[in-house]
Amino acid sequence: MFTISFFASLVFISGVVFVCLSVCFMFLQKKRAFHYIGSAFMFVFGCMSLGGGPYIADSFSTRFPGFVSFVCMILISPLGLLVCLECFGVREKRKIWVLVVSAVSAAVFVSGSVLLLNGVPLPRVFIMVYTLLLGTFVTVVIREWKELIPFRDMTRGLFKFSLILFLDILLIVAMLVSQIFQLHYVLCILWTVQVLSIYGIVLIVFHTPETFRLIGDEANRIRYERVTLNKEKVDSSMETLDRLMRQERLFRRPSLCLEELAKRCSLTPHELSELLNLHMGQSFRTYLNGLRIDYARMLLSEQPDTPIIDIIYDCGFNSKSVFNAAFRASCGKTPSEWRKACLRTSDSESEE
Secondary structure, three states, X not given: OOOHHHHHHHHHHHHHHHHHHHHHHHHHOOOOHHHHHHHHHHHHHHHHHHHHHHHHHOOOOOHHHHHHHHHHHHHHHHHHHHHHHHHOOOOOOHHHHHHHHHHHHHHHHHHXXXXXXXXXXXXXXXXXXXXXXXXXXXXXXXXXXXXXXXHHHXXXXXXXXXXXHHHHHHHHHHXXXXXXOOOHHHHHHHHHHHHHHHHHHHHHXXXXXXXXXXXXXXXXXXXXXXXXXXXXXXXXXXXXXXHHHHHOOXXXXXXXXXXXXXXXXXXXXXXXXXXXXXXXXXOHHHHHHHHHHHHHHHHHHHOOOOOHHHHHHHHOOOOHHHHHHHHHHHHOXXXXXXXXXXXXXXXXXXXX
């Protein structure tokens, strides 16, 4: 029979591994939104496990390690929500979701801290955190499954991710019940299972990093197949979008977002996402960055004396690192290399 000390050591070691993996993840993977969110999630989960090890070893009574786990578990709620929304490809009302969950998480933190200062045992305060996590993920599942069922329409990857999410919810319910009835040994086992489930997700991310992007694309495909724009609206919306982006060059605005562009096109954000993904084969971010990179290439070749940093901001980018990564991914060269190649081509044409 495994002892509580064994589980405590396993959880603590897992925390060290997760913190190290989160750092490696940032350096080894391409910098997309999901990588930042995933790395933050792994780092917080690792810190939670680092505090959880000593907390479990001391029979769930040690104050400081327990408080570290308490804070990290609260942070997991909004971060876990972002991971789910990113995987399911959710864009509409995303900011509202995150703001609401973040506000509730902050309220739980303040309430829990007040209770601890007033002498309430930490295990009782943890009940609030498990309830927060349960409410967050149940809301995501109900909202997304309502759009994506029947399950036979899902690809294997999307179905597996949905199944993992459902099993995690069951795990949180079991942890909540164990916490209420103070079933410490059962809680140790459940913590270990939770760690192993996160390990599984991390392995998928490292071995097949495109898995979650494909899951999001598949989720969007199912949505768009059920709610489609008619041909007349597609044609008129394409004309409006082309005028706004190519003639008026709306893409040069750094703050341009899906919601704002949809409003200018007289569409809902969901309809614009459908137009881009289903009829143009691109996500909003890919479409926007593509226009900005095309414009940057034109400026680099036509304005050889303009500093590259000025071109970056003129195109609508607000980060040099993001611009360089997007430019290299599109052109296979850095902006400086592209400009030099254009100058050499222009000089050779002049000599001829």
